[in-house]
Amino acid sequence: MLPRLNFSMCAYLVTVLICLSSKLTSSQLIINVKNQGGDVVQENISANVTDDTVTLEFQRSDGTLVTQLIDFRNEVQVIKALILGEEERGQSQYQVVCFLFHFPKDSFISSDAMSKLRQKNPSAIRIPEQDLVRDNYTMDYHVSLQHSGVFSPHIADLCAEAKESTYVRHEDLTFWSINQGIPVTTFLKALIKLPRTKYRSTKKDVEDKPKANVETCTGSKVMWSPCYCHLEICIGWYPCSLKYCKGKGQTKNSYVTYRCGIKTCRKCHLFTYYVEEKEQCMWDE
Ligand SMILES: *[C@@H]1O[C@H](CO)[C@@H](O)[C@H](O)[C@H]1NC(C)=O
Ligand SMILES: *[C@@H]1O[C@H](CO)[C@@H](O)[C@H](O)[C@H]1NC(C)=O
Ligand SMILES: *[C@@H]1O[C@H](CO)[C@@H](O)[C@H](O)[C@H]1NC(C)=O
Secondary structure, three states: OOOOOOHHHHHHOOOOOEEEOOOOOOOEEEEEEEOOOOOEEEEEEEEEOOOOEEEEEEEOOOOOEEEEEEEOOOOEEEEEEEEEOOHHHOOOOEEEEEEEEEOOOOOOOOHHHHHOEEEOOOOOEEOOOEEOOOEEEEOOEEEOHHHHHHOOOOHHHHOOOOOOOEEEOHHHHHHHHHHHOOOHHHHHOOEEEOOOOOEEOOHHHHHOOOOOOOOEOOOOOOOOOOEEEEEEEEEEEEEEEEEEEEEEOOOOOOEEEEEEEEEEEEEEEEEEEEEOOHHHHOOOO
């Protein structure tokens, strides 16, 4: 066990921008992040230790509101995007999409560590230390929200506005199946196979790859036909791991290791998913 950093040590660590406090107070962190275009975006990050979740939220310069939820207990990560309609095209409505995918352990600090993060200079503009490789996700199923509890109890609320547009990949089902010790078929009851026609999946369908006869929206000329849309969501700054420091121990020549800060990362996700009409994907040109 590593010793916990106490509050006085936290105040003493003037060289780290962010330190871990053992004081338990309400834990929302507001971070100013410089994005790749040079704009400053405000990120809100909060942790719920009881639920073992972390929520990160920000609004992109184009107005898209992004929410990332990590459910550590179920190894589920959700990225929700609320995308504003394009007024020039007469779209006054917004649309909401939700993507569920497996959360690899240790790719974000724990909810407990997150709840203890404090920043010395809240107005500082931050840049992540490492830009991680982009991941591609091609979504295989629609998730039916009333059964989404098999993945995580938080999805039904978070994605309430994405009833027809909550997606999951087949390959992630295996991870969750092992993690939760339940068969993949239990998850399939909450899913609707894509694309083309929305029909309930049978065992045979599961083995099928998505049919490749639906074009990407980029190539599609027909406004009212289904296509595969691309949406890139980048999390501009997040604490991806803890840093450890060595300090003098109680006796001569002994050392202790303690948590003395965080490593920060940026990561982009490219989602490819089925839409009923190209109109739901007008940015993809
Ligand atoms: C954490 O989640 C629990 C259970 O959902 C809720 O009762 C509590 O208010 C939440 N705490 C915070 C700080 O949001
Ligand atoms: C972040 O939190 C602040 C203060 O609680 C709030 O005013 C703002 O709307 C939040 N922003 C987002 C994108 O959630
Ligand atoms: C992800 O998709 C992009 C665009 O489709 C492609 O250029 C890139 O090579 C893909 N990356 C991986 C790791 O598959």
